Amino acid sequence: MNSNQLRQLFLSFFEEKGHRVLPSASLIPDDPTLLLTIAGMVPFKPFFLGKKEPLYPRVCTVQKCVRVSDLDKVGFTRRHHTFFEMLGNFSFGDYFKKEACIFAWEFLVHRLKLSEEKLWVSVHEKDEEAFHIWKDVVGVPEEKIVLLGDEDNFWASGPVGPCGYCSEIYFDFGERLSCGKPECKPGCDCDRYLEVWNLVFMEFDRQSDGSLRELPRKNIDTGMGLERIASVVQGVDSNFETDLFLPIIEELKKRSGLDYHSSTLPFFRVVADHVRAVTFLIADGIFPSNEGRGYVLRRLIRRAYRYGRKLGLEKPFLYELVFKVIEIMKDFYPELVDKSRLISQVVFQEEEKFDLTLKSGLSLLEEMVSKARKEGLKTVSGREIFKLYDTYGFPADVAREVLQEEGLDYSDEEFKQEMEAQRLRGKKAFQEKEQALRDYKALEEALGSFKSEFTGYDSLEGESKIL
Ligand code: ATP
Ligand code: MG
Ligand code: MG
Ligand code: MG
Numbered sequence: 185m186n187s188n189q190l191r192q193l194f195l196s197f198f199e200e201k202g203h204r205v206l207p208s209a210s211l212i213p214d215d216p217t218l219l220l221t222i223a224g225m226v227p228f229k230p231f232f233l234g235k236k237e238p239l240y241p242r243v244c245t246v247q248k249c250v251r252v253s254d255l256d257k258v259g260f261t262r263r264h265h266t267f268f269e270m271l272g273n274f275s276f277g278d279y280f281k282k283e284a285c286i287f288a289w290e291f292l293v294h295r296l297k298l299s300e301e302k303l304w305v306s307v308h309e310k311d312e313e314a315f316h317i318w319k320d321v322v323g324v325p326e327e328k329i330v331l332l333g334d335e336d337n338f339w340a341s342g343p344v345g346p347c348g349y350c351s352e353i354y355f356d357f358g359e360r361l362s363c364g365k366p367e368c369k370p371g372c373d374c375d376r377y378l379e380v381w382n383l384v385f386m387e388f389d390r391q392s393d394g395s396l397r398e399l400p401r402k403n404i405d406t407g408m409g410l411e412r413i414a415s416v417v418q419g420v421d422s423n424f425e426t427d428l429f430l431p432i433i434e435e436l437k438k439r440s441g442l443d444y445h446s447s448t449l450p451f452f453r454v455v456a457d458h459v460r461a462v463t464f465l466i467a468d469g470i471f472p473s474n475e476g477r478g479y480v481l482r483r484l485i486r487r488a489y490r491y492g493r494k495l496g497l498e499k500p501f502l503y504e505l506v507f508k509v510i511e512i513m514k515d516f517y518p519e520l521v522d523k524s525r526l527i528s529q530v531v532f533q534e535e536e537k538f539d540l541t542l543k544s545g546l547s548l549l550e551e552m553v554s555k556a557r558k559e560g561l562k563t564v565s566g567r568e569i570f571k572l573y574d575t576y577g578f579p580a581d582v583a584r585e586v587l588q589e590e591g592l593d594y595s596d597e598e599f600k601q602e603m604e605a606q607r608l609r610g611k612k613a614f615q616e617k618e619q620a621l622r623d624y625k626a627l628e629e630a631l632g633s634f635k636s637e638f639t640g641y642d643s644l645e646g647e648s649k650i651l
Contacts, residue, residue, distance in 0.1 A: 185296075186427050187414050188515050191246050194271045194408075197291050198244035203273055208248045211468040212477065219477055220250045224272030225384075225405040231276045232346050232386060232403050241278035246271055246410065246516070248464055252480055259454035259491075262375050262415070262422035266484065267461035269410040277401030284383050284404045285317045288353060289324075292381075296417055302356045304370045304377060306330040308337040308349035314385065318351070330370045339384045339405075346386050346399060353381040355416045380416060381408035424453050432456040432508050440495040451494045458488035459502055463509040466527045467520055472534045485534045486582055490542070500539060503532035545578030546586070553590050562591075566598025574606065 185193075195205045209227035211220055218226065224247040230236035247270045257264040273287065292298045305324055307314040309331040318324045332352075340347035354370040354377040363374035370377040386403040388396040411423035418426050424433060433444060433452050442448050465481045472482040488502055506527050510520045520527075549572065552564045564587065572578040580599065587593050 185417050187410060190410065190414055190417065191269075191271070191516055193295055194291070195244055195246065197295055198242075198273045198287070201242070201273075201287060203242040203244040204240040206243050206245050208246055208269075211248050211250055211465060212470065220252065220480065221247065222249055222251050222253075223247070224249070224270040224407045225274065228274055228276070228405070229341065232405065233341070234346075234401075238276040240276075242273070242275050244271075244273040248468075250461055250465065250480070258457050259450040262424070263378060263409070263412055265411060265423065265457050265460070267457070267464050270407040271410055271413070272405070272407045274406070275404035277403060280387075280402050280404060281314055281385050282317050282321060284385070284406060285314070285322055285351065288381055288383060288406065289322050292353065296413070298355070298416065300324075304328045304330065304354040304356060306332045306337060306352045306354065306370050308351070309333055311337075311349040311351070311385075314349060314351045332371055336371055339386070340390065344390050344392050346403070347388050347390050347396075348384060348386040348402075350385065351383045352379050353383075354378060355380050357421070361421065375421070378412055378416065380412050381406060424456060428512060429456050431512055432459065432505065435505060435508050436495060439501060440497055442495055448495065451491045454491040455488050455495070455502075455505075458484045458491075459505045460509050460513075462488065462502065462531060463506045463513075463520065463527055464517075466530050467517075467523050471530060482534065483581070485531060486538050486579075487585065489535055489538055490582070490586070493542070493546075500532055500535035502535055503528045506531055541577055541579070544576040545572050545583075548572060548576075549578070549583055549586055553587065553592060556592055557590075562593065564592060564594050566595040566600075567602045569594045570599050570602035570606070 199205050209221060213221045213226050215226065215229060221227070224245055225232065227245075227247070228238070228243070231238040248267070249270050250267050252266060254264045255266055258266055273284075275284070289303075292303060293300055303324070305318050305328065307318065307329060315329060315331075318329050319326055337350045337352065338347065339350050352370070357376055357378060359376070361375035362368050363372065363376070365372070365374075368374060368376055370379070384405040384407075386405060387399055389399050390396055409423075411426060411428055414426040414428060415421070415423045420426060423429065433456050436452055436455060437444060444452050461484050462481060465477070465484070470477045470481050472478055472485065474482070485502065489500075492501055507524060510524050510527075514521050552568055556562075556564045569580055569583050572583060573580050584593065
């Protein structure tokens with residue numbers, strides 16, 4: 185089953201269950217507290233918080249999400265992306281825990297035909313109701329229900345207000361992908377148990393004294409990562425081998441002439457991930473800049489470009505790769521087609537600009553890395569990094585990323601000292617310039633008076649005329 189069919193199946197299943205199908209909201213949330221849309225529930229927050237009345241009591245969506253907080257994991261786990269799509273069903277004061285669990289199980293087992301044996305669930309250790317539903321109503325064997333604490337299985341949108349327990353559904357990929365530790369079970373960070381779906385039961389209103397009061401109207405918010413469930417139904421070991429990513433990886437293989445194996449894997453994955461995020465961010469009206477969302481975009485383009493170099497791609501290439509993304513995604517997101525040239529142009533300009541910076545600075549940075557290595561140091565001089573920034577415009581955050589990939593860092597303290605010294609030098613130079621200007625003015629004035637005396641030539645002239 186391909187990802188297009190998967191999205192449709194999800195939406196039609198929940199439509200049959202009385203849900204209104206709504207389109208994905210923009211990656212730019214209508215919420216000043218958030219930089220980007222990070223989950224399917226974001227557009228519905230006002231309903232959950234009781235600030236607005238929903239038009240429909242049950243809805244379902246495929247929501248575009250970007251989680252910058254997962255950036256460091258991307259490329260190094262089988263399951264994390266910056267941009268991903270969240271399949272979600274929501275109830276605003278309508279059905280609650282029992283139906284949410286039954287719907288999710290029915291979809292996975294009867295629609296997607298996943299083997300029940302491979303499914304595990306987690307519940308919050310205090311949530312006896314959910315434990316009972318999974319065990320007695322759905323019929324999950326007790327030993328496959330894992331109890332987890334607040335960190336994994338409690339959701340809150342802030343210190344006070346609506347919150348509640350969660351319950352997650354995991355797919356077991358088997359021994360083969362296990363970390364091998366005896367305590368390896370759902371919730372373990374290795375590749376064996378993949379968290380596919382999170383069901384949030386919004387049932388409390390946390391008071392300022394920390395106590396939990398029952399909400400008069402309870403809500404359901406669920407989220408299942410499309411890329412993860414695609415890896416399950418397509419029987420592949422990672423999200424990056426699904427039809428959502430494979431054509432991008434294939435294209436990169438062709439262009440780089442490299443194979444997709446353990447040492448190059450993260451490079452392929454980072455580029456394939458970031459080019460999707462970049463495409464969707466620009467399509468939603470974000471342009472590269474030095475702050476906020478624009479900076480997220482700039483950072484992703486630069487990072488993808490740098491990882492492209494690790495694959496031996498030396499010239500701008502992302503601007504062409506965005507067409508691959510659009511080809512894969514256009515059936516569900518037809519608006520990408522109209523914007524394809526704009527997206528490609530924005531990416532190209534940014535790549536070209538960054539290419540110049542990289543070329544001038546990267547080899548110097550690489551020299552610093554090998555020098556630090558030789559000397560057995562863990563840091564390079566912050567002063568040198570400042571020089572790189574000051575002379576070549578090489579961004580300090582990019583330098584830090586490069587160093588960290590080599591297990592190194594630089595001292596912020598030294599960098600700041602150098603910046604301050606530069607500022608003072610600048611100030612001194614400014615003061616000297618000001619002084620020079622003042623001296624010049626004084627001189628000019630003096631000359632001016634001399635000049636007015638000089639106009640006395642007129643009289644001299646006159647005199648000469650007289651003479
Ligand atoms: P994980 O523990 O694997 O980081 P999570 O618990 O942080 O996931 P949730 O916040 O519960 O994730 O989001 C709901 C669902 O969205 C997850 O069960 C997963 O399927 C998907 N998801 C979350 N983060 C990502 C990501 N960075 N990339 C791809 N899918 C994700
Ligand atoms: Mg996470
Ligand atoms: Mg989790
Ligand atoms: Mg979760």
